[in-house]
Amino acid sequence: MELQQQVSQTLLTAASDKETRERGQREAAESKLKSAVAVLESKLEDTRVKLEAERLERTQTEYELKCTLAKLEKEELVRKAAEAELKITCSELEREREQREAAEKRVLDLQQQKHLAHHGACWQYEMDGHWHPFSPEGNQQMLQAYSAYIEDAQSNTANIVAGGVERIVDFAEMTQKHASTWKVRKIRIVAGVPQQWVSTPAALLTQRGKLASFYVEVTDARLIDWVTRLLRTTGHAWDASTACSQMKNATVKSVHRIENFQLWHRYRARLETMREDHAKYNVSVLPADLDLDGVEGTMGLSQPHLDCGEPLARDVDEKILLHGTSWQNADSIVMHGFDHRTCMRGMYGDGVYFAGAACKSHQYSCGAHSGKACNTCKCERTLIIARVALGDAYHASCTQYGARRPPNRSGAPGTHGSVVVNPGPISWHHSPTQVHQEFVVFDREQAYPAFVVQYLPP
Ligand SMILES: [Zn+2]
Ligand SMILES: [Zn+2]
Known part of the structure; x- marks a missing residue:
């Protein structure tokens, strides 16, 4: 019994020991696990902290990047604005430069024009x-x-x-x-002469009054056609009840362009003087009307076709007008220019008379009846197509026999540039109506004989 008890006690003790040992082992395992967990947790915490730090750093970097971008954008805007401003300034400068250059060129051109007008070549x-x-x-x-x-x-x-x-x-x-x-x-x-002139500068400089050197025959059919139209369709050529209608069948025999270097430059110089006079007295020039005695408007239409490539100057009311004379007298005009001292005395003063219609100039183109109107002779006639600078014309309302210059200006000092007589009633006129339009200049250098035309009435 005692043995049984002893064995049982021993077994019990052994069991208890085992239990104790096992608990110890379990506790050790638990503790090991805990420490492993703790290590892991600490590692996890480290990683979390590191990640957080990295996140913060990234955020910071992103923020900085954004700032830099914004700064760059701002700089870009500023640069663009500066560029735009620069462009405006540049274009302003460019414009100013262009304006200055244009002004300088104008001055130079003017100087040259003036120089040419006064000195020729x-x-x-x-x-x-x-x-x-x-x-x-x-x-x-x-x-x-x-x-x-x-x-x-x-x-x-x-x-x-x-x-x-x-x-x-x-x-x-x-x-x-x-x-x-x-x-x-x-x-x-x-040489400073019209573009269509063909004489060389050398030829022009040595003309010296050699008559043949001034006449250059025109062969351009279009130009001859315009001359024919002037003869046949200006004024009253259409009106069969008048002597003027014979012009409808006039025939052009020859057309000569007059290339008189000295005469041309005297004329140009006179235009300059007129301009100076207008500027000095602030005179405005109203261009005179053409074709007031015609129905087809041929005078007006023909103007740019007869300018020899030298556009008519509007500021002095330069016009293409007609002057009838004898062939013999034409030579003198070609050589020395128009001369009112040798002209017939007219109703509007002792000047040089020009017509705006060939039927009027025709009356003064008879060689046999030089100095008076002749509509009847069938001889060869001469027409001078002239450039005339009318300036500020005086429009006559009455005759002015014996006048030696245009009337005084009413609003400014000096005299008018010319006298223009339009068709219509005129005081003290013998008819008492003016039939043809007439233009009178009193300065011989205010007109240049551009073409001399020989033609035959029917
Ligand atoms: Zn007529
Ligand atoms: Zn006659």
Whole structure:
């Protein structure tokens, strides 16, 4: 029994020991697990912290990036605005430059025009792709040297000293050479004459009153056609009840363009004087009407076709008008210009008379009855187609026998530029109505004979 108890006690103790051992083992395992969990948790925490830090850093970077972008955008905007401003400034500058250049060119053109008007031909030299005029002093010497060269070409070269600089010009090569730098430039002479003139500057400079050198026969069929239309369709050519109607069947025999260099430049100089006078007294010019005695408007239509390529100047009311004369007298006009001192005395003063219709000028074109109106002779007749600068014309309402100049201006000092007589009632007129339109100038240089026409009445 005791043994049984002892065995049982031993078994019990053993069981208890086992239990204790097992608990210890379990507890150790649990503790190990706990510490492993703790390690893991700590690692997890570390990772979380690290991630958070990274997130913060990324956010910070993103923010910074955004700031930089915004800054860049702002800078871009500022740059664009600056660029736009720069562009505006540039275009303004460009415009200013263009305006300045245009103004300079105008001044230069004006100077040249003035120079040409007063001196005739103008010498120019080439620089930077542009032609520049010689100084007046240089131009004068060039003209003299060139005249000597074309009259008697013993030497192609001449020495020109102007503005303290000596240049050697070569008229055969058309160059000039600076005497000390040896720089060579091209030179040219500009005659300042209408575009359609065919005479060379050399020929123009040596005309010297040789009558044949002024007449250049016109072969352009369109131009001859315009002349024919002037003869046949201006004024009363349509009116069979009048003597004027014979013009309907007039035939053009020849047309000559008049290329008189000196006369042309005297005329141009006169136009300049008129302009100066208008500017000085603030005179405005109202262009006179044409074709008031005609029905077809031919005078008006023909104007640009008869300008020889030199547009008519509106500021001095330059017009293409007609002047009938004898062939013999035409030579004198071609050589020396119109001369009111040798003209028939007219109802509107002692000036040079022009018509706006061929039926009127025809009356004064009879060689046998020079100095009076003749509608009947069937001889060859002469018509001069002239450029006339009317300026500020006075419109006559009564006759002015013996007047030696146009009437005084009413609103400004000086006299009117010309006298214009329109068809209609005129005080003290013998008819007492003016039939044809007439234009009278009292300054012989206010008209230039552009063409001389020979024609036959039917
Ligand atoms: Zn008529
Ligand atoms: Zn006659």
